[in-house]
Amino acid sequence: MQKHKNIPFFIPHSGCKNNCVFCSQTKITGYCLPESDMISEAHRLRNVVEESLQYLNGGEAQIAFFGGSFTGIEPERMVLLLQTAYEYVKDGKVCGVRLSTRPDYIDDSILDILESYGVTDIELGLQSTDEAVLKAAGRGHDRDVCFRSAEQIVKRGFRLGGQMMIGLPESNLAKEVRTAKDIVDMGAVCARIYPTVVFEGTKLYDMAMEGSYTPLTNDEAVIRSVECLSVFRKSNVEILRIGLHxxxxxxxxxxxANHPAMGELVYGEEAYRNIASHIGQRDTYDKTLKVYVPPRLVSACAGVNGRNKERLIANYGFKAVKIYKNEDVSELKVIIEAEE
Ligand code: SF4
Incomplete structure (x- = not known):
């Protein structure tokens, strides 16, 4: 669950000289950065921040540069954006600056710049730590680069975030779980999981059309994502997002995986498994299941459109399933009562 608030500023595809097979940044972010001058871009950033601060408690918010590869844009432009953001950090109006970038766009001189402008969190778009997957996805760097840049980031005292994808070409569940474990081992404090979506106009779309790539179904995306989620949970890595907006x-x-509520589906699956593990081998046929959960887990336990309730009835033969909010339960814990 996200604890901090972001003031996002998107830099679609800017600074990126690559063309990953799945990438359609303008489609993901919904607009395309014009060939504008740097001053007007910084002005736009100021407007975005000022507007957000009207309804956010800035002391808990970070300015977040997302989309494209922030550290790959022209250095003067990057510095101007950072200077603009840093004014708000120095004034105590925001608590830091975060950004996302590619692993191969990190080196010590870039980290020097980021450090001097109040950047606190760096998210690496790793996508996978498997060599064959990186190659098939057209990432343009190998797995060593992933580990090297993560190490530099952590050593310099930045908080590291790891972004990974599910269902890339040449990938499978084992490779995705391995990637999640690698992200944990790199020292990441937060992670994002993105099941692959195939947009028209991408290389992946052509691959899917010609049959050399089999897209994920939503159900596969959920099953594979929840396994990675479990790896992160065990290591207390905060999950910032699952699935695209x-x-x-x-x-x-x-x-x-183009479901609009992919994250909710995954959290619902996680909750279903949790409930199922509490039911165990008990006699359930024609009984009522009462599940008591902390407030934050009520909707996950019910599942999207009540699907978990339906599954519990179908799979266990319950007469009814009732989910109760219980303020006294603080952890991911489920109490179950079965009655005649
Ligand atoms: S590195 Fe990021 S922005 Fe660049 S092509 Fe790949 S996904 Fe798109």
Whole structure:
């Protein structure tokens, strides 16, 4: 569950000289950065921050540069954006700056710049730590680069975030779980899991059309994501997001994990498994299941559109399933009562 608030500033595809097979940054972020001058971009950043601060408690918010590869943009432009953001850090209006970038766009001189402008968190778009997957996805760097840049980030005292994808070409569940474990071992404090969506106009779309790539179904995406989620949970790595934000473009994506509530589906699956583990081998047929959960888990336990309730009835033969909010239960813990 996300504890901090972001003031996002998107830099779609800017600074990136690559063309990953799945990438459709303009579609993901919904707009395309014009060839504008740096001053007006910094001005736009100021507007975004000022507007957000009207309804956010800035002391708990971070300015977040997302989209594209922030540390790959022209250095003067990057510095101007950082200077603009840093004004708000120095004034105590925000608590820091975070950004996402590629592993191969990190070195000590870049980290020097980031450090001097109040950057606290660096998220690496790792996607996978498997050599064959990185190659098939057209990432343009090998797995050693992932580990090296993560090590530099952690050594310098930045908080590391790891972003990974599910269902890339040449990937499978074992490789994805391995990637999640690698992200933990790198020292990441937070992670994002993105099941692959196939957008029109991408290389992946062509691969899917010609049959050299089989897109994930939503169900596969959920099952594979929940296994990675479990790896992160065990190591207390905060999950910032699962799945892309809902958008018209996402809804129009022809293949892959394009469900608008992918995260909720995954958390629902996690909750279902938790409830199932508490039921164990008990006699359930024609009984009522009462599940007591902390407030934050009520909707996950019920599942998207009540699907967990339906599954519990179908799979266990319960007469009814009732989910109760219980303020006294603080951890991920389920209490079950079965009655005649
Ligand atoms: S590195 Fe990021 S922005 Fe660049 S092509 Fe790949 S996914 Fe797109």
């Amino acid at each position: 809902a958008s018209d473009e996402l809804a129009r994506a022809p293949f892959g």
